Amino acid sequence: MDPLVLSRLQFAVTTVYHxxxxxxxxxxxxxxxxxxxxxVRSGNAQYKRMTQFWGKLFLINFAMGIVTGLVQEFQFGxxxxxxxxxxxxxxxxxxxxxTLLAFFLxxxxxxxxxxxxxxxxxxxxxxTIWLVVIGSQFSAFLILxxxxxxxxxxxxxxxxxxxxxxxxxxxVMNEHVIYQYSHVFFSGLTTAAFFMLGISAYHLRKxxxxxxxxxxxxxxxxxxxxxxxxxVATGHAQGVHxxxxxxxxxxxxxxxWETESPASFSLVSIIDEKNQRDVFSIRLxxxxxxxxxxxxxxxxxxxxxxxxQYVKQYGAGNYVPPVNLTYWSFRLMVGAGFAxxxxxxxxxxxxxxxKLARFLPLFLLILTPAxxxxxxxxxxxxxxxxxxRQPWIVYGVLKTESGVSPIVTGEAVLISLVLFTLVYGxxxxxxIYLLAKYxxxxxxxxxxxxx
Amino acid sequence: MDLNTLWFWLIGVLFIGFFxxxxxxxxxxxxxxxxxxxxxxxxxxxxxxxPFWDGNEVWVIAAxxxxxxxxxxxxxxxxxxxxxxxxxLLLALIARGVAFExxxxxxxxxxxxxxxxxxxxxxxxxxxxxxxxxxNLMRGVPINAQMEYAGDFFTLLxxxxxxxxxxxxxxxxxxxALFLLLRxxxxxxxxxxxxxxxLWLVAFALYLVTLIASALxxxxxxxxxxxxxxxxxxxVALFVARRLHRQQRDGWAFGMTAATIAATLxxxxxxxxxxxxxxxLKPEWSLTIYTASSTPYTLSVMSVVALIFIPxxxxxxxxxxxxxxxxxxxxxxxx
Numbered sequence: 001m002d003p004l005v006l007s008r009l010q011f012a013v014t015t016v017y018h019x020x021x022x023x024x025x026x027x028x029x030x031x032x033x034x035x036x037x038x039x040v041r042s043g044n045a046q047y048k049r050m051t052q053f054w055g056k057l058f059l060i061n062f063a064m065g066i067v068t069g070l071v072q073e074f075q076f077g078x079x080x081x082x083x084x085x086x087x088x089x090x091x092x093x094x095x096x097x098x099t100l101l102a103f104f105l106x107x108x109x110x111x112x113x114x115x116x117x118x119x120x121x122x123x124x125x126x127x128t129i130w131l132v133v134i135g136s137q138f139s140a141f142l143i144l145x146x147x148x149x150x151x152x153x154x155x156x157x158x159x160x161x162x163x164x165x166x167x168x169x170x171x172v173m174n175e176h177v178i179y180q181y182s183h184v185f186f187s188g189l190t191t192a193a194f195f196m197l198g199i200s201a202y203h204l205r206k207x208x209x210x211x212x213x214x215x216x217x218x219x220x221x222x223x224x225x226x227x228x229x230x231x232v233a234t235g236h237a238q239g240v241h242x243x244x245x246x247x248x249x250x251x252x253x254x255x256x257w258e259t260e261s262p263a264s265f266s267l268v269s270i271i272d273e274k275n276q277r278d279v280f281s282i283r284l285x286x287x288x289x290x291x292x293x294x295x296x297x298x299x300x301x302x303x304x305x306x307x308x309q310y311v312k313q314y315g316a317g318n319y320v321p322p323v324n325l326t327y328w329s330f331r332l333m334v335g336a337g338f339a340x341x342x343x344x345x346x347x348x349x350x351x352x353x354x355k356l357a358r359f360l361p362l363f364l365l366i367l368t369p370a371x372x373x374x375x376x377x378x379x380x381x382x383x384x385x386x387x388x389r390q391p392w393i394v395y396g397v398l399k400t401e402s403g404v405s406p407i408v409t410g411e412a413v414l415i416s417l418v419l420f421t422l423v424y425g426x427x428x429x430x431x432i433y434l435l436a437k438y439x440x441x442x443x444x445x446x447x448x449x450x451x
Numbered sequence: 452m453d454l455n456t457l458w459f460w461l462i463g464v465l466f467i468g469f470f471x472x473x474x475x476x477x478x479x480x481x482x483x484x485x486x487x488x489x490x491x492x493x494x495x496x497x498x499x500x501x502p503f504w505d506g507n508e509v510w511v512i513a514a515x516x517x518x519x520x521x522x523x524x525x526x527x528x529x530x531x532x533x534x535x536x537x538x539x540l541l542l543a544l545i546a547r548g549v550a551f552e553x554x555x556x557x558x559x560x561x562x563x564x565x566x567x568x569x570x571x572x573x574x575x576x577x578x579x580x581x582x583x584x585x586x587n588l589m590r591g592v593p594i595n596a597q598m599e600y601a602g603d604f605f606t607l608l609x610x611x612x613x614x615x616x617x618x619x620x621x622x623x624x625x626x627x628a629l630f631l632l633l634r635x636x637x638x639x640x641x642x643x644x645x646x647x648x649x650l651w652l653v654a655f656a657l658y659l660v661t662l663i664a665s666a667l668x669x670x671x672x673x674x675x676x677x678x679x680x681x682x683x684x685x686x687v688a689l690f691v692a693r694r695l696h697r698q699q700r701d702g703w704a705f706g707m708t709a710a711t712i713a714a715t716l717x718x719x720x721x722x723x724x725x726x727x728x729x730x731x732l733k734p735e736w737s738l739t740i741y742t743a744s745s746t747p748y749t750l751s752v753m754s755v756v757a758l759i760f761i762p763x764x765x766x767x768x769x770x771x772x773x774x775x776x777x778x779x780x781x782x783x784x785x786x
Contacts, residue, residue: 059552060552060553060556062552063551063552063553064549066505066548067544067549068545070512070544070545070548071541071545073515073516073519074530074537074541076519076526077519077529077530077531078530078531078534078537078538079531081527081528081530081531082527084523084526084527085523085524085527087523088520088522088523088524088526088527088745089523089745089746089749090749091519092516092519092520092521092523092526092745093520093521093745093749093753094520095516095519096516096517096520096521096756097520097752097753097756098516099509099512099513099515099517100513100516100517100756100760100761101756103509103512103513104506104509104513104760104764104768105764105767107506107509108505108506108509108764108767108768109767110505111503111504111506112771112774114502115501115502115775116774116775119774119775162523164746164749165745165746165748165749165752168752405527405531406531406599407531407532407599407600407601408531408534412534412604415535415538416534416535419538419542420538420542423542423545423546427545427549430549430553431549434556434557437556437557438556450783451494451497451498451501451551451555451784
């Protein structure tokens with residue numbers, strides 16, 4: 001039993017699982033806060049019911065995010081103690097600041113918000129949900145500052161056998177985090193938008209004139225119309241940025257074996273990873289250069305050349321990430337992203353175009369399973385980010401194999417991996433059961449103020 | 452005072468905050484299946500800590516996070532060394548966290564019963580394990596010259612650490628019972644009143660045994676920081692708690708068990724200081740606030756954040772307790 005392989009698998013399982021819940025938390029709390037703001041400003045009780053209905057679903061989701069986040073915080077020390085020692089001065093400090101500045105705020109005020117409907121004035125109650133928004137956004141930003149250090153290390157010096165922080169502001173202003181945070185921000189909103197759309201569509205299929213879900217649908221739709229294209233745009237900007245900072249990740253995401261100028265874009269490739277070649281590939285000539293440089297010329301480095309370059313730079317070793325996984329994750333993410341943009345546009349067009357209006361029932365039917373699209377995009381997005389960085393845990397500085405805990409045995413990790421997987425699997429079943437149950441509920445039955 | 456010392460005490464403050472706050476909600480969780488006679492009563496009990504438990508749990512997340520940031524080697528050595536124990540702890544905390552949220556969202560008795568027991572397990576196991584973990588910190592564990600833990604899972608289950616674990620469970624249960632006296636009324640409050648005395652007897656007996664064991668198995672008596680004085684003050688507070696409880700001054704009694712918890716943590720901190728993990732193999736191999744720490748620059752950045760935000764956190768959490776000061780009864784959970 002290799003503890004390295006098992007620890008990586010465990011981190012992958014627990015992180016992807018954790019991130020099922022995070023984007024919805026980040027996005028939905030904003031929409032809930034908007035609904036409560038509408039309620040406080042207009043006095044319309046319908047908005048209060050909406051706040052409470054969607055807030056209930058938010059809370060079920062939030063609990064899962066919290067408990068799985070705890071596992072993430074512990075795992076750096078448990079399974080990746082050498083990583084923790086190496087980056088503690090930077091990564092650990094950011095995590096510490098996150099808990100003090102953001103996590104306390106988020107958790108405390110969420111408790112006040114849920115239990116405080118009858119105890120606080122309208123305005124103070126509204127303020128508590130916006131504080132949860134601020135807390136959760138700060139939290140996301142700082143976690144991404146920590147992750148960005150792993151993607152594009154900055155503001156550090158190697159001393160005493162570890163990475164030591166040289167300047168906190170430079171660390172926080174890492175340009176990578178600007179790209180990453182904006183992408184996560186809009187992806188969170190997109191997730192929340194499709195969550196609301198899917199559930200509203202379910203109810204609207206039964207009664208198209210249901211005022212409650214018509215309004216919810218509108219909020220979800222406007223959010224999707226803005227957030228899903230923004231998510232694609234920020235994602236693209238991040239990809240272009242990575243061409244210069246992590247070219248190997250992008251080469252793997254595009255399955256580009258040879259350096260090309262102008263570079264072609266792979267629509268679909270069947271990859272023979274071992275022999276570093278395509279078995280079959282449909283490519284659009286010049287398209288990749290166009291995507292990166294906005295013109296049909298420009299060199300994009302391929303995997304083989306980058307490998308040679310890295311050997312010169314970092315010494316012997318394999319610097320190629322898992323190409324198949326990165327390539328297909330990237331395609332699934334982009335595909336899901338564009339599908340959501342398309343659905344958002346259709347959602348706007350269909351009710352407004354007479355000829356197309358008859359497709360509305362079919363469209364509503366599709367929207368409910370479309371809830372899974374953002375989840376697919378979020379998970380595969382992280383797979384590209386983290387798998388595409390391999391073999392590095394801190395890009396260009398520390399390899400993943402050097403970060404693992406030296407004293408934790410394979411057997412121990414196997415036990416924990418099995419236990420976490422079983423418990424997470426069971427919780428997923430329960431969570432989906434409860435979400436589905438409450439999503440189907442009539443909004444009038446939403447209870448607040450007590451467990 | 453240098454920054455390393457400051458951070459040792461700040462992490463101490465976070466742990467004290469955690470044990471006082473999460474202490475009572477662990478206690479309520481432990482008492483839940485035994486005190487609540489029917490579903491409504493159990494809901495009342497859960498709702499006494501409803502608005503608080505999540506914010507309380509953040510204290511330990513913050514303690515863990517700041518341990519990582521301020522003393523990465525402490526975090527790395529302890530978390531990788533206590534691997535399986537932490538897996539159990541995490542599973543218990545997961546069960547507990549979702550149990551609060553899930554429990555009342557389905558009316559079937561079997562469902563509710565299951566999550567009630569998950570709340571119990573999720574409160575009892577962490578209370579015990581935190582005690583065991585601190586017992587091991589106090590007593591020392593095998594740590595080699597490479598700062599790595601050199602024992603196994605069963606090394607951690609030594610009699611002294613287990614004793615501290617049981618003591619932690621007893622004190623937190625008592626602390627939780629006193630908290631319930633402040634937050635409930637009627638039948639439940641009467642029933643709680645009936646068991647406080649027994650809980651106190653167990654807790655006080657365990658306090659005495661733990662004190663003697665600590666004197667024998669740890670550095671309690673030999674440290675220049677004189678942790679024994681604080682340990683005895685903690686005992687006095689626990690003793691006084693019963694008198695105050697008998698005079699029905701429940702708020703003060705609750706304050707006294709909080710003081711006992713604080714004194715216990717302070718005793719550990721004073722015994723350890725300036726070490727953060729004691730090596731039983733060789734005193735020089737112990738991790739200290741200097742050998743385990745981050746750079747002075749990082750500590751200074753973290754200090755600025757902590758000194759602004761910890762007081763703020765305390766302020767808004769105090770406000771939480773003010774908002775939800777009203778007692779919880781069957782009537783209030785009907786809303």
